[in-house]
Amino acid sequence: MNIILVHGAWADGSCWTGVIERLQADGHHVTAPQFPLTSLADDVARLRLVLELQDGPTVVAGHSYGGQIVTALGNDAPNAPALVYVAAFGIDQGESLGALLSQGPTPPALQHTFTDKQGSIWLPEDDFVTHFAAGVDPAKARVLHAVQQPLTGSSFTDVMGAPAWRSLPTWYLVAQQDQAIPPDAERLFASRMGATTVEVAAGHLAMVSHPDETADLIRQAARSIGGSAAKG
Known part of the structure; x- marks a missing residue:
């Protein structure tokens, strides 16, 4: 399965x-491309290009803002018959992300974001390690902070x-x-999607701290479209 x-x-x-390792061990063909995060249109265009490279049906899983990219495929995603959201916007x-986030208090992970002169938004290390990557080993969290890509405003x-x-x-x-997206917001997204839902005692980076549970959910989606091609 792709x-x-x-x-x-x-x-x-x-x-x-961690999720890639588990899915590859099952025999799945996994791609985790880098997205530019320069605009939603650019990010969706990158996803469409990667989808075109796949040979057959493809499960598409998005985390956080990655859910926004997945959602924006709209009605034109012919080889993506199943979607997985991992602590993601749906x-x-x-609707817009800004309007949604303005409806409540700023989540702890986003309270001290800063914007560079090109309009890209960054997370400071303390907030990243303490809140954004809560539940992840601090040494690993600092590495993840070091490779962060900023998001255009x-x-x-x-x-x-x-x-x-x-x-x-x-x-x-x-x-x-989750200290970046309120868990109740995630429940709302899942409910109105009619999604098959699991809850995990994890922070925002659930795929890092809980790769087994994350991989299992993606396997469920793969089984739904792949038959014998998907393992679990």
Whole structure:
């Protein structure tokens, strides 16, 4: 089975390492590309290019802002018949990340973001290690901070079109101890998607701290479309 793993903001493809190892051990063909995070349109274009390289149906899994990228595939994702959201945004048509986040207190992980002169937003190390990567070994968390990719500020104002999850089956992992996306927001996303949902006692980087549970959920999605090609 083909599986594409989509990283979010302040991360890169290496955040999926533990999950990649487990899925590759099953025999799956896994791709975890680097996304530019320069605009939602750029990120979706990168995902479409990677999808075109796959030979056959492909499970697409997104973490955090990666869920925004996955959702923005819309109704035109012919070789992506299953979507997995891992502590990820799954907003609906007409919504934006900024409007959503403004509805409540700023999550602890995002309280001290700073913007560079090109309009890209970064996370400081203390907040990254303590809140964004809560539950991850601090030494590993500092490495993840060192390779973070900033997110363009326009990503918070981009308004979603028709969401891909409206027309495709979805799976959702709720991170119960998330300090970047409120867990209740994740539950709301999962509920209105009608997603097959699991909850894990994890922080925001659930795929790093809980790769077994994350890989298991992706396997469920793969089994739903791959038959004997998917193992578990």
